[in-house]
Amino acid sequence: MIRGGRSYVTSPPSFSNDAKKLLVCTGNTVSVFSAATGLQITSLEGHTAPVTTLIVVPASSPAQKILCYCWTASLDGTIRHWDFSGPELLKTINAQLPIYSMVIPSLLSEPQQVDKRYDSSKLVAYVSVEDTSLVKEGTKELRGHIRRFNLAKERLPRGETLKETEEPKSIVISPSGEFFGIRHKCKIHVWDAPCGRSKDAVSKKMTLHHTKAINAFAFHPTERIIAAGDVTGRLLIWRGFGNRKLALGNQKKNGRAVVDVDNPGVRGEDDAESCTTWHWHSAEVNVINFSCDGAYLYSGGREGVLVVWQLETGKKKFLPRIGSPLLYFMWSPDPTLSSVVCADNQIHLLKMPSMEIYRTISGIKPPPSLPKMYEGLASTIAFDRSSGIAALCTENYCVQLYNLLNDRGVSEIQVCERNHQPGDEITVVVTAVALSLDGSVMSTTEVKLPEDGIGGLVSLKFWESEPDNKTFTLSTIVYDPHRDAGVSAIAFHPTRSMAVSTSFGGDFKIWVCNSDKSTSWICHAVGSYKKKPMTAAAFSGDGTVLAAAAENVITLWNPDRNILLSVLGATLTPITKLCFAGKSEFLVAASHFPKPELSLWDTSKLSLSWSYGLRIEAVTSAVDSSAFAVLALIPETFKKGKSKKKIFRGRDGAILLFNGSDPKPVSIWTVMKAEGGSISFLEGDKSQLRLAYVNGSHEYVVFDPNSDESHERSAIDYEGLAGHEETTGDFGYTSLYGQLPDYDKKRMEDSESLATPFVSSERPWETIFSGSTLNFPPLPKLCAEFFESLMEKTTAVVE
Template sequence: MKGGQSYVSCSPSFSNSGDRLLVGSGTSVAIFSTTTALQVSSLDGHTDTVTSVIVVPGSNIVTYCWTSSLDGTIRHWDFSLLKCIKIIDLKLPIFSMVIPSLLSPEEEISEKKHFAYVCMQTGNEKDNRPKLCSAQIRKCNLTDFHKLSTITLKETKKPHPLIVSPCGKFLGIKEKRTLHIWKVPKVDSNSAVSKKISLHHTKTFSVLAFHPTERIVAAGDVTGRILIFRGFGAKNFQENDVLLNRTSMTDEECKPGVRQNDDAESCSTWHWHSDAVNLLSFSSDGVYLYSGGKEGVLVLWQLDTGKKKFLPRIGSPLRYFVDSLDPSFASISCADNQIHILKISSVEIMRSISGIKPPLSSQETCESISSQAAFDRSSGLVAVQTDNYGIQFYSLFANRGLYEVQVCERNYQPVDEVTVVVTMVELSTDGSMMGTVEVKLPEEGIGGLICLKFWDLDSDTKRFSMSTLVYEPHRDAHISAITFHPTCRMAVSTSYGGDFKIWVCREETQQKDQTHRNFSWMCHAVGSYKNKAMRAAAFSADGSVLAVAADTVITLWDHDKNELIAVVGETPSPIGRLIFVGNSEYLLSVSYGSTPQLSVWSMSKLAASWSYRIQIEAVSCALDLSYFAIIALIPKSKERLFKGDGIILVFNATDPIPVASWSVTKAKGGSIAFIKGKTSQTLLAYLNGDREYVLFDPYDKEAHELNMTMEDDLVGLEENGQFGYTSIYPELPAFELKRNKTSSVFSGVSNRPWETIFSGSSHMLPPLTKLCSEFMESLMEKRTSMVE
């Protein structure tokens, strides 16, 4: 199962009946019900990001649409039947597509040949490889496609979105400080060349929109200004060889606000936005102009008077505004991966389509931000930080946002400077407790504040409510980690200041008329080790031992007595993550810095069992097994070899040989976790740096079919263990999974199996008859006989 894709990578489109909203979602088109805001189906077939979704207009029973993608194809769908009717392969990435002929009157649509205008990456004629930073706008015959038209309307250094007028007569793009507008010919053909005009400005344009009936184009710039060009093309765009405007336009006094003698009657400027205008759209009747930007406010301008109305506090920068055929509602797409269904008459949000929130934009502002997501393994939820000082709980199985917890009660304005950041979120094993850390950034080095908050899950509402707030829990030092006890209401926080604190939760005395339980957390003990920075902590599976990382060593504590039990080993770099591997005796540590290292420690021997010199991004352990999974970052020099920038490895703690591996992309900032599936099976969840995720069975050989590339050869990993005979006998179980499943795992195959074929335990070796034949075959050179 896949999910978490962006819903705002391209403009959505309403169905003709208005009861469906078609949204580009990664490589597919998600179809949502506008009544319930829930996904009802999807169109799957593209192999890369969908860049355009265009519904064919008509009666309510017409359910056709066109889509384009970076995979270089244009597809024609019947989205009611979820059927692809036609595929046109242009063989080069398509960044934007419009089909002007579909906007003609309904009686003319059936008589026309349909042509699409596409903005696509340019390819070299010899090897057809994409050029860097080069794009072209071309025509494509959708009705009778043989090859892409050789006519190029415009070549640009980078792709630009194509905008078509609602009447289908004009096509435009914005390029730096210029608007390029083409007139689409009435009788479209492969050889027809459109007339073009250019409108200029002193600032860089950011967006444009056409009036539905009049020759008016609106354009927003990066400073927040909106320019309204009226009567554009009156001189150069002719109909029946007659000038559209017989008034002479050579006199600049007759064209107020127009620069460089551009072909427009007038240009007026409106200014309300404080930053770049990202959204512009005229109402279907042309009376109003909608605008939006980083402020998260939708502004309704009355076109004749310039008067304004507002829909404030949307909470995120605005991207797209789309009208439906029903003039009573529309949709707004926001940068936080949300789409709101808007009621036009009252200018209010009726319902929302909630995707997973994108990573924090303030990641570089505060170094103590943890990009690791928190997983509720029992219910399949993931908790992620949001820019508006909250925590979003997202269902991995349903692929939709459930609710948000507001960590900091503060009004969020996207245009304001970042002063408060939620740096960390952690959930208990059963998902009933949550810990968060928020940091108020100092202003000019003064006034910083760190807050630790504990939250409890309400059994009735299934939502978290804050139970305890602790200011400066570790003086002025930043909190490095939070971990919860597996069986009781206890937590540990560690700090870079050189100490850790054990917190216990107690139920407060209730009055007779109270039914809600109240909990409060208090500090039970404080510990430190040689004033070293405490960067990580972990409880053993039964909760009897607390392990705390003190710089490069691991300290073991009796948390009840707050006594130091032992000090284990030393690593070359500071330890940033500790985790006990299931119910086993092994403790896993991850070191960061110049010499990163993954180490597995035996608690019975208090010594290192095995280790890898490898950079780890995330790690997770199975709750009831001795397995753990890691996300390892691949050096840039070897990304081509691994077909990605990261690799997921699954280990048995007793063996340094990975039992499974998958190449992944966007591994930086990713997270991983074992979670319980709906049928009680264990699934592995991978959440990448863009918060897209995939759920798969790590013990199933078919897992690679979920768009994850299998890697059999683990070249480039420095490993300190020995290969066993299982490297050439993957069908023989080398361990027990303690479940009713076959142990179908993947192993890296040794290039010289005959040297290690007898390295397994004697009681586990296969019969000598089988070993001997396999051994002899490995020494012999195989020949392929040619039969004529």
């Protein structure tokens, strides 16, 4: 099993003491990367929930940079101590509550020696936890708690509570370890860390106020200065904070004294000498940090620009066009190296002071934000089965090629060249991406949204790549390929340079590559069926048949001669996905709204084999076998109940593996974040069939579907999952309109409901008027019985 695509940016990373390694929180693990190559070296595995805090134990001197200890905290409620050079787990402490943030002040104020493993029993941690034990369901009680824990014990008691908030807050600590604090709405709460005093000493607290919500703040490395950024883009710098309320009795190194002045810019009774405001950012400030020597202040936000401020003068310079909102800025022990963390799941390593990006650690970028009218209409994930590479639509109008087997980014293609700024209003939407079977050709569709109903434009593009080179170049662009209608699907021919695009406007077009004219693509044929919207398409395994969905009817075509071969029976709702299975013996069709359905059609008999009432997100089939798999959303009604909630544990989807025409799945796996996800078989190694699942957040897993040891099988019942909506089909009328009701049974029920002395026969009109007129039923009932014997109602079947 291969897992990857996890977020690198949920928590700040940390450099090792020699600045040669970068430790990154990636889901339930900590990944260790080489700062020189950007490749992963090892990982720390043991937590059972996302890791939220990573603290590298600093060395006491430059000669002791080989110290490789770190502390981690997780939502699984444990604190773990590691030697990441091994890696080796040294200690586990159970805090019994989900931990969202943690600081250990004494690690900074009293650096540890490397000649022996330091005594962790004297360490005191301040943690931000979520405690719902006293919170009643539906109430707005304070769930977030800042608590003080002694790390000497393996199972921590409740601990001393310093502050309660509506939800857990992130804790920020000063580089010297003397102070730590949290931001809460328009306030910053600061405590002193009683290091060197009694372990039972009480931390002192002070509060700084602002008029706007504060997004981020940082402590100066040597002076009593706090810098903060708010939601309006302003920077605030408080100087001389805590000289009255946080006096420790010992003089500061810089000899700064308490100044009794009017405190310019300071609000109310806040304990600070002055407060200065700077403003450059146009949106909220997410990043703020001081340089190692404290002479400069770094800030960043949604604009994707890193701003460097000279603290004494306020002069600034910039690192522009990073291309994504900034989340964190971290210094390394080497002053010539730093890192900036971006919202697009990338970590850039910078050379200082030039701020040149010399290395990037790139994960899978998150999916783009789509307008509601485009959600679920097309596929934004495509697969190169031979190489295990996925093409994913991302923010900023890009398609990212990512190697699922190596968990590494390959390249990026800028589909639409625009001067895009993060946070700008969406004007262009990349609605679909498709790859040819050998991965040499890619096709994309984009929609330029109209402004005030004017100026909309649909573009179909074909991209070519050189052999063994996944850097695509634009080959052909077709504007409005289906007049004013949008493209609903793209599919490539399995063996030739041919593709088909379908349109909501009621037609499909077959495109071929004209290799004689610089590999340009031209329209080969156009087809339609009763002017119905064409919503999906797929080629058979040998490419001799093209299946195109005309709304709720499946049409079969000869793609070379553009001849309609046959029409399969109608489904209940418009079809959104088509896929040939086996050696094109079966055709899988899926539809969404208003009533979801998964159906399997026998292409040799042109009949329906079976169907389920499931909403399907993706369909894939193996090339050399009859296996196919679907990604289904689990109905909400099926997840109700305490027993089922324990089974699903927040999972909202299921992968069902089928073999041939058998309606019973071979295997079922429950998955998380299924909406917007996709699946595909990977067949680079012919000896092993692997299945890849990419969820809606672009996290993925690759596993052997035939192995019992490489994945978790689900305990759910497929009949319950399908809602008992499995049906069987037949030929002709039944395949088109469904099964007719049981006439004999219906007549018996109707006859029992009528208070008449006669018994209905197979020919009721011969006996209905026989007998005495005194026994005749009322005329309305007589007429109903007579006409129903001639024309049976089929309302129940249509529903």
